Amino acid sequence: MLEIRHLCKAFPAGGLTPKIALQDVNLTVPTGSFVTIIGSNGAGKSTLLNAVAGVFPVDRGCVMLNGKDITFLPEHRRAAFIGRVFQNPLQGTAASMTVEENLVMAWRRGERRGLRRGITAGLRRQIRDRLSQLGLGLEDRLHTAVGFLSGGQRQALTLLMATMTRPDLLLLDEHVAALDPNTAQQILYLTEKMVAEEGLTTLMVTHNMEHALRMGDTTIMMHEGEIVLNVKGTKRAAMTVHDLLNQFKRIRGEQLLDDRMLLAD
Amino acid sequence: MTFQIISGSLEQGLVYGIMALGVYLTFRVLNFADLTVDGSFPLGGAVAAALIVSGAPPLLATLAALLAGMLAGAVTGLLYTKLRIAGLLAGILTMTGLYSVNLRIMGRANIPLLRQETLFTQLHDTFANITYLDLLFFLLLALLIKLLLDAFLSTDFGMAMRATGDNPDMIRSLGVDTQAMVIAGLCLSNGLVALSGALVAQYQGFADAGMGIGTIVVGLASVIIGTGIIRPYTIFRATLGALLGAVIYRLAIFFALRMGLAPTDLRIMTAVLVIGALSAPTIKTIWAERVRMRRQAEENAVLCRKGVGDNA
Ligand SMILES: Nc1ncnc2c1ncn2[C@@H]1O[C@H](COP(=O)(O)OP(=O)(O)O)[C@@H](O)[C@H]1O
Ligand SMILES: [Mg+2]
Numbered sequence: 001m002l003e004i005r006h007l008c009k010a011f012p013a014g015g016l017t018p019k020i021a022l023q024d025v026n027l028t029v030p031t032g033s034f035v036t037i038i039g040s041n042g043a044g045k046s047t048l049l050n051a052v053a054g055v056f057p058v059d060r061g062c063v064m065l066n067g068k069d070i071t072f073l074p075e076h077r078r079a080a081f082i083g084r085v086f087q088n089p090l091q092g093t094a095a096s097m098t099v100e101e102n103l104v105m106a107w108r109r110g111e112r113r114g115l116r117r118g119i120t121a122g123l124r125r126q127i128r129d130r131l132s133q134l135g136l137g138l139e140d141r142l143h144t145a146v147g148f149l150s151g152g153q154r155q156a157l158t159l160l161m162a163t164m165t166r167p168d169l170l171l172l173d174e175h176v177a178a179l180d181p182n183t184a185q186q187i188l189y190l191t192e193k194m195v196a197e198e199g200l201t202t203l204m205v206t207h208n209m210e211h212a213l214r215m216g217d218t219t220i221m222m223h224e225g226e227i228v229l230n231v232k233g234t235k236r237a238a239m240t241v242h243d244l245l246n247q248f249k250r251i252r253g254e255q256l257l258d259d260r261m262l263l264a265d
Numbered sequence: 266m267t268f269q270i271i272s273g274s275l276e277q278g279l280v281y282g283i284m285a286l287g288v289y290l291t292f293r294v295l296n297f298a299d300l301t302v303d304g305s306f307p308l309g310g311a312v313a314a315a316l317i318v319s320g321a322p323p324l325l326a327t328l329a330a331l332l333a334g335m336l337a338g339a340v341t342g343l344l345y346t347k348l349r350i351a352g353l354l355a356g357i358l359t360m361t362g363l364y365s366v367n368l369r370i371m372g373r374a375n376i377p378l379l380r381q382e383t384l385f386t387q388l389h390d391t392f393a394n395i396t397y398l399d400l401l402f403f404l405l406l407a408l409l410i411k412l413l414l415d416a417f418l419s420t421d422f423g424m425a426m427r428a429t430g431d432n433p434d435m436i437r438s439l440g441v442d443t444q445a446m447v448i449a450g451l452c453l454s455n456g457l458v459a460l461s462g463a464l465v466a467q468y469q470g471f472a473d474a475g476m477g478i479g480t481i482v483v484g485l486a487s488v489i490i491g492t493g494i495i496r497p498y499t500i501f502r503a504t505l506g507a508l509l510g511a512v513i514y515r516l517a518i519f520f521a522l523r524m525g526l527a528p529t530d531l532r533i534m535t536a537v538l539v540i541g542a543l544s545a546p547t548i549k550t551i552w553a554e555r556v557r558m559r560r561q562a563e564e565n566a567v568l569c570r571k572g573v574g575d576n577a
Contacts, residue, residue, distance in 0.1 A: 053438070079440040092438070094431040097424070105424055110440035113421040161439070 002029040002052070002169055002201060006061035009044075009051055009225075021047040022058070023225035031066070034195055034202040034216030038209060038244070040252075043222040045205045049171045052203070054078045065168055080110025083162030083200075085155070085175040092158030095147030099138055099157065102146055103127045106161030130164055134190065152183035156190060163194045170195065172204040188215070209241045219244075223251055272400050274519040278512030279403035280464050281483060283410055285491070285511040286504060287457030288484030293503065294418070295450045296430040297345075300356030300481055304363030305337040305455040307477035309462025311367040314376040314472035323384045327463045334459020335452040337363060342448030360477075367474050374474045376466075383467035399468070406464075410457065411504045417453075418500045426450050458484075479532050486535050487511035489542040 007025040010018040021044045029035050037045050051058050054075040062071040070078055086092055093102050104118050104127065124142070131139040134156050138149075146154060155175060162170060172191065176184035192215060195202050206212050212219050219236055221229035221244075228251050231239060284306060291299040309330040316326035337359060344355035368374065385399065392398055417423045428436035429446040437443050458480070466472035490513050491497075491506025518531060526534065 074442075076437050076440050076442045079438050084438045086434075091432070092435055094428040094435055096431045097427060101424055104421075105428055105436065106439055108421055108439070111421075113425045113441060115417070115420045115422055118419055118421045118424045 001031050001066060002027070002203075003064040004028075004048075004052070004061070005064070007048075007051060007058055007063065008060035009047055009056070009058045020225050022051060025061070025225070025227055027220065027227060027230075029201055029203065029218075031201050032199045033218060034200075034204070035218045035220060036212040036216045037203060037205045037220050037222060038207065038212045038248075039222035040248075044225040045222050046173055047225075048222070049084075049173050049203060049205060052169070053082055053084060053171055081168040082171060083109075083165070083167035083169070084171045085158050085162050085173070087174040087177050089151040089154040089158070089178055092161065093146045093154050096145060098143050098145055099131070099149070100124065100127060100142040102157065103131070103161060103164070106164060109165045109167070130160060134160060150183075152179050152187065155179060155183075155187050159187065159190055159194065163198060163200060166198045166200070168201065170200045170202040172202065174205050174207060177207060191215075209244050213239055213241065213244065221248065221251070271516065271519060272397055274515040275512060276400050276403050276468070278515035279400075279407040279508070280461060280468060281515065282407045282487065282508040282511035283464070284458045284461035284480060285484050285487035285507045286407075286410060286414055287454040287461070288481065289488050289491075289504060289507040290414070290450055290454040290457070292485060292488055293497075294427055294430050295447060295454075297352050297447065297451070298356070299338075299341060299451060299454065300353060301337055301341040301359045301363075301451070301455055302356075302458050302481040302484060303477045303479070304360035304367070305334040305458045305477075306462040306465075306480040307367050307472070307474060308337055308363055308370075309334050309459030310466035310472035310476055311370040311376075311474070312459070313463035314378055314466050315370050315372070317378060317381050317383060317467070318376055323382060323387060323467065327384060327460065327467075330463035331456045331460045334462070335456035337459070338451035338453070338455030339448055341455075342451040345451075346444035346447055364474065367477075371472060371474065375471055376473075377471045378467060379470045383470075384464070385467055403464075407508055411508055414504055415500050422449075479535065482532070482535050482539055483511075483514065486539050486542075487514050489539060490514055493542070 004025055004027040007022050008020075009022040010020045013019040023044075025044075025048060027035075037048070039045050050056065052063055054070070054073060054077075058071065062069055064070065065078075065081065084092070094105075097105075100119060104123060107123065107127070128139045128142065131142075136153060136156055138153060138157065141149075146157065149157070159175070175191075176187045179187060188211065191204070194200070202216065204216065206215075213236065217236075218230070218232040219239075220227050220231075229247055284302070288299075288302060291297045312330040312333045313323075313326045316329055317323055321329075340362075341355045341359040344350045344358060345352050350358070385402075388398060388402055395401065418427060425436055425441045426446050426449065428439075429441065429443045429450070433443045436446075462476070465476070487510035488507050489510065491503070491508070491510030494509055494513070495502050495506040497503035497506055514535075521531075521534065522528060
C-alpha cells in the first residue's frame with residue numbers, strides 16, 4: 001500500500017514567489033490497485049510521481065510504502081522496490097548497451113552490484129523467455145545495441161525492465177504519449193497484461209481520458225498541484241469521458257471565478 | 266630499418282597504453298573528460314621514485330603509486346559528485362593541487378633512478394638471456410590489464426558503470442548509486458594512469474615534476490586513433506583500440522621526428538591531431554549540408570521557375 005500524506009513541493013521560479021507544484025496532496029493506493037492520473041499540463045502529475053520516486057526532496061509531508069516511511073530515502077535506494085517507465089522512450093534504456101545487458105541490469109534491480117560475471121547462461125535463458133512473452137521478436141536480438149531499436153520496442157523493453165522483478169510500485173508517466181497510435185495501443189495492452197499478471201500496484205499518468213477511465217480501478221484528477229477528483233467503484237464505472245470533461249471544466253471554471261474574485265478585491 | 270630502432274617506440278606505446286586504458290574508462294565509458302590525468306601520471310612517477318630511493322622494493326613502490334592515483338581520482342570524483350563542481354573544473358583543480366603534492370613527495374623537481382634497483386633492473390637480472398625483454402614485459406602487462414578491464418566491464422558492477430556513462434537516469438531507476446559509480450570509475454582510471462607513470466619513471470630512469478604535462482591529450486589521441494582503426498563495437502575491441510592507438514601514436518611521433526619535426530613542436534602536433542579527430546564528424550556534416558544545398562539550388566532553378574501551379 002502506498003500512502004501519501006500532506007505532500008508539498010515548490011520549485012524556485014524566476015520571481016520572488018516559488019512555483020507551487022504540489023499542494024497538500026493526500027492519496028492512499030491499496031496494494032494491487034491501479035490508479036490513473038489525469039490533469040492539464042503543469043498540474044503536478046509528473047512532480048507527484050517524481051516525489052514518490054525520490055527524484056528530489058519534498059518540502060513537507062511523507063510518502064509511505066507498505067508501512068515503511070520512505071520520505072528521506074535517496075532515489076536509488078527506493079528504486080529497489082519502485083519500477084518506472086518515462087514518457088521519453090530514450091530515457092529508460094542504455095542505448096550503447098545490448099538488449100541482454102539492459103535486461104540483466106534490470107534483473108539486478110536493487111541488488112548490490114558485485115564483481116561476478118553479469119550475464120550467465122541461466123540468466124540468458126530466463127531473459128529470452130521473458131522477452132518472447134512480449135511478442136515482438138526481441139528474443140532474437142539479444143545482442144543488438146538498444147540504440148538500434150524503435151521507440152516502441154525500447155518502451156516495451158523498459159516496461160519489461162520495470163516490471164520483471166515485481167516491484168512494490170510501478171510508476172508510468174505518459175509512457176505512450178511519444179508513440180504513434182498503433183504502437184501506443186500495443187504498449188498499453190502489454191501494460192495491462194503485465195500489471196494484471198504480477199498484480200502490481202500502479203500509478204499511471206495519461207492525457208487520454210478514455211484510457212484513464214477504461215484502465216485501472218481508480219482515477220484521480222490533478223489541478224494546480226492538488227487532487228481535485230478521486231473516483232472509483234460504481235461511480236467510476238458509470239462515468240463517461242464526457243462526464244470527466246464536464247468535471248474538469250467545472251473545476252477550471254471555479255478556479256477562474258476564484259481568480260476573478262481575487263482581482264475584484 | 267631494423268626492428269630494434271622502433272622497439273623503443275613500441276615499448277613507450279605499450280606503457281603509455283596503460284594510461285590510455287585509464288583515459289578510455291573516463292572519456293568513453295563514463296563520458297567524463299578527466300584532466301586529473303595530467304597530475305596523477307606524475308604522481309605515480311613521484312610516489313614510485315620517492316619510495317624506491319628510500320629503499321622500498323620496486324613492486325611495492327609501483328603498487329603504492331597505483332593506490333595514490335586512485336586516491337587522486339577519488340578527490341576529483343568527490344569534488345564533482347558531492348560538491349557539484351563541474352567535471353572539467355574538478356579535474357583541473359585536482360591536477361593543480363597535485364603539482365604541489367608531487368613536489369612534496371619528491372622533495373625536489375627531479376629524482377634520478379639510474380643507480381637504483383627498479384622493476385626493470387630486477388627483470389633483467391632474472392631473465393638475463395631474453396632479447397627484447399622490456400618489450401615483452403610491457404606487451405604482456407598491457408594485454409593483461411586490458412583483459413582484466415574487459416572482464417571488469419562485463420561484471421554487474423562494470424555494467425552499472427557503463428550504464429552510468431550512457432544513461433544515469435536509467436541506471437539510477439534500477440537502484441544504482443550513480444555518484445558512487447562515477448567516483449569508482451575515476452579511482453580506477455587514475456589508478457591505471459598512475460601505474461603507467463610509475464612504470465615510465467622506472468623505465469626512463471627518473472621521475473620529474475613536469476612529466477605529466479599533456480598526458481591527457483596523448484591519452485585522448487590514443488583513444489581516438491584507436492577508434493579510427495578498430496570500430497569499438499564491443500568492449501574487447503574498444504580497449505584493444507586504445508592500446509593500439511597509443512602504440513601508433515608513438516610510432517607516428519618516431520617517424521615525424523625522423524622526418525625532421527622539432528621535438529618542441531610535438532605537443533602542437535598532438536593537439537592538432539586531437540582537434541582534427543574530434544571535429545571530423547562536425548566538419549563532415551557541415552560539408553555534406555553545403556553540397557546538398559548547392560545541389561538543391563541547381564535543382565530549384567528548374568523546379569521553382571515561374572508559372573508552376575499549386576497543388577490541386
Ligand atoms: N524541476 C523543476 N524545476 C522547476 N519547476 C518545475 C520542475 N518540475 C516541474 N516544475 C513546475 O511544476 C509544475 C508542475 O509540473 P509537472 O509536474 O511536470 O506537470 P505535469 O502535470 O504536466 O506533469 C509546472 O509549473 C512546472 O513548470
Ligand atoms: Mg508531466
